[in-house]
Amino acid sequence: MIEFKHITKRFVRDRTPIFALRDVDLTIQKGEIFGIIGESGAGKSTLLRLINGLEHPTQGTVKVDGVSLGGMSKADLRQLRLRTGMIFQHFQLIQSRNVADNIAFALKAAGVKRADFPERIRELVSLVGLEGFETNFPSQLSGGQKQRVGIARALANNPTVLLCDEATSALDPVTTLQILELLKDLNERLGLTIVLITHEIDVVKQICHRVAVMSQGEVVEVASTYDLFSQAKHPVTQHYVDTALQIELPERILQATPGKIIRLQFTGEKTGESTLSEAIRRYDISVSILHGKVDYIQDVAFGVLIVSLTGSSDQIALALDWLATELHALEVIQDVA
Ligand SMILES: Nc1ncnc2c1ncn2[C@@H]1O[C@H](COP(=O)(O)OP(=O)(O)O)[C@@H](O)[C@H]1O
Ligand SMILES: [Mg+2]
Structure with missing residues (x-):
C-alpha cells in the first residue's frame, strides 16, 4: 500500500516558488493498476518520484507498506528502490549493450549472483516476450521491443511495485495496446502493483482499476475507472471523458437528415441499441443510427450513439421522456420539422 498524506512539494526556480504538488492525499492499494492522469506540468512525475524516494516532499508524509519514507535510513531507501521498478x-x-546485457546491468545493480544471470535473463526475456532478441542492440529494436527491455530490466529484482512514467507516450496506438496488455498480464500473474501516469484517457480506459485526476498540483478527483467515465464530477475529468467519447456527425449528414437527432450516452449492462429497440416497441417511432462508438471499461459497455427519430411529434415526445429515464444522458442536437 502506498499512502500520500497532505503532500506539498515546492520547487524554487529563479527565486520563484513552484508548487508541483498541493496538499495531495491519496492511497494506492496493493495489487492495483492505478492511473494518474493530468496535463503536462500537473505534478504527475513529481508524485511518482516520491514513491521511490527520488524526490522528497516539502510537507507531508509518504508511506510504503506502512513505513514512512521520511524516517528511512539510506540503506532502507536503497532497498525500497530495488523493490520498486520504473x-x-x-x-x-x-x-x-544488447538486450541480455541491458538486463544483466539491472541484475548486477540488484546484487544478483553472476552465476544466476543466464537463468534470470532467460526468465525475464520470456516474461516480456522477447525470446530470440537477446543479442539485439537497442538500435535494432522497435519502440515496443525497447519498452519490453525496459520492463524486463525494471522487473530484474522482483519488485512489488512498477512505476510507469508515460511509458507508452512514444509508441503508436497498436504498440501501446500491446504494452498495456503486457502490463495487465504482469499485474495479474505477479500481483504487481502498477502506478501509471499518462496524459491519455485511452490508456486509463484500457487497464486502470482506479484513477486520480491531477490538475495544477492537485488531485481533483479519484474514482474507479468505470465511475470516472459514468459520473465524472470535476470539469477537468469531464473534459477527458468527453475527449474519449468524442464523435461528430459531418454537417452535410446533419443537414440532410430530417426529424429529431439525438445524442445518447449509455452505460451498464443495457446497451444503447437494446434501449432503442425497446423504445421502438413501446412507441410508434422509427430510429436510425447515424453514428456510434462503444467501448468496454472493465467489461461493462459504455458508449455514445447519434440517432435520428421519426414519427408523430406526440410519440417522439413520449419516447424521449422514456429514453431520458433509461439512458445515462440524452441530448437533442437537431430538431427539424
Ligand atoms: N526539479 C525541478 N525544479 C523545478 N521545477 C520543477 C522540477 N521538477 C518539476 N518541476 C515543476 O513542477 C511542476 C510539475 O512537474 P511534473 O511533476 O514534471 O509534471 P508532469 O509530470 O505532470 O508533467 C512543473 O511546473 C515543473 O516545471
Ligand atoms: Mg511528467
Missing part, C-alpha cells in the same frame, strides 16, 4: 517514456536503455 519504466520511462524514452526507455533509457544502454545503447552500447
